[in-house]
Amino acid sequence: MSRARTLPVSADAVVIGGGIMGVSTAYHLATAGRSVVLLEKGALGQGSTCYAAGGVRGFFSDEVNIQLGLRSLEVFERFGDLFDTEIDLHQTGYLFLVDNEHDLAVFERNVALHTAAGGDSRMVSAADAKRLSPLIDSTGVLGAAWSPRDGHCTPEAVVQGYAKAARAAGAILLTNCPATGIETGGGRIVGVSTEAGSIRTDQVVCTAGAWSAQVGSWVGVDLPVVPLRRQIAITEPIPGLDPKTPFTIDFSTSLYFHPEGEGLLLGCPEDIDSWSFDTTRDPAWLTTLAEASERRVPSLREVGIISGWAGLYEMTPDHNAVIGRSRTVPGFVYACGFSGHGFLMGPAIGEVLRDLCLDREPVVDVSSLDAVRFSEAGARPELNVV
Missing domain, CATH: 3.30.9.10 (D-Amino Acid Oxidase, subunit A, domain 2)
Structure with missing residues (x-):
């Protein structure tokens, strides 16, 4: 069946990027009752996630990163039970x-x-x-x-575990289907363009990793990645x-x-x-x-x-992620620029993005990681980057 025939007409939210951030977000939005379509230009995890070293840790120099890392570590520890997928977790420190x-x-x-x-x-x-x-x-x-308590696991297995759970919850994950633009009208998002057609939506989640600056540029949002x-x-x-x-x-x-x-x-x-x-x-x-x-x-x-x-x-300039909700384009939410520690934060970031999409207080306060910090002299360097 061609992509054109399978492309949904509309969705509550469209997630752009199918690495751990994207599939985690799709899972959490779907389990919250939202209709979700995820667009990935290649295979799931193909962008950066499946090339990661697989480290998982809560040890950082920034308190927000510590909270995100620890919350994610709890999920990695229970991943087999939660998602019926073994991730070869070795907590060797x-x-x-x-x-x-x-x-x-x-x-x-x-x-x-x-x-x-x-x-x-x-x-x-x-x-x-x-x-x-x-x-x-x-x-x-x-x-x-x-x-x-820290350690390492297999990134590909984590992506597949989240993808399986997201689909079971009703999310539609489209691979080999790149987003080509974000459509706006009246200053708001109205859809996402793909090579196979358009999807009507008023909410876009950018989890496009190293390609996020381009996605942000489609709506005039500067993501310094x-x-x-x-x-x-x-x-x-x-x-x-x-x-x-x-x-x-x-x-x-x-x-x-x-x-x-x-x-x-x-x-x-x-x-x-x-x-x-x-x-x-x-x-x-x-x-x-x-x-x-x-x-x-x-x-x-x-x-x-x-x-x-x-x-x-x-x-990013300060080696910290940019996570937030655009102040100028309603419905545009983003999480990118993790500077080498994105894989290990994927579980918590999926929850945070769900909360930002639902306009509720995130499980971890990430307000200090909003992209506007670079224009407001609020950069906060992360030192523990490898």
Whole structure:
């Protein structure tokens, strides 16, 4: 059956973007009794979600992010029961390695903020960090922030779990059906255009990730989101690898790793940032990765790389998301620009966007993350970005 024949005539809300934010939002709106259509230009999760490292955590430097992370973590912990989908959750913890006094003081404050919000974290010594993450060389490490409840899971499984539940609740999820514009009349949204036709609606939810700036431009809303390529490598099996090895981050270099099967998943920034939608893997990055690994995980020098991929971060000027409801275009709601920590916040963001669409108080107060903060000198930097 062609898309034209399956395209609904109207909906209470149209969600643009089929990553974790989109499918979570579609699920929560549908269970709230709203008719929902989700438009995804490719396959569900194809934009950024399924290229994520899969980390889930509540440990951040911003109180709002902590609340969003902790609320989402509760869902990840119960995902199998809630959505009849196993997501391979490993709560082996997050370990941030710190090698200078300034960052040590920052992380001590972050731990205090996290624990005050109900999280479980503490500062540990370099020796303790080595015990928790045996592969590291702890030379120069002054301490580490340890959050044992955090961990990692499989992004694709989470997307499919939400998608299945959203469809069961009545949401219509259309893949390979890109939105091409938002139709307005009298200063209000009246529909969404696609290659297959139009859908009448007075509410649009933008969860388009790195492509959100374009969606916002269709209604004159400035969403300061730009794409940044990030690459990931998977190693060959490592004999004796402790499966309880935490998601380990060398904070000064942003090198990170966690177990993936019998090997490791590894990532770090590129030497020169690629600010574009290009997701071609750059072989030169492997040299950058090797240098960062040599410094902090020298035991990997003899371990081969067997696969990898490149995906996109959706960056904002302060590395914090933009979440809110347009003050100039009634019915336009958005959540994007998570700057590398979007996957882990997807469950809570779906609830927040549902509440914003229903014009009720969100489950987490995200008013400080409204996009207008950049024009009102209200930026609030998030420091724990990897």
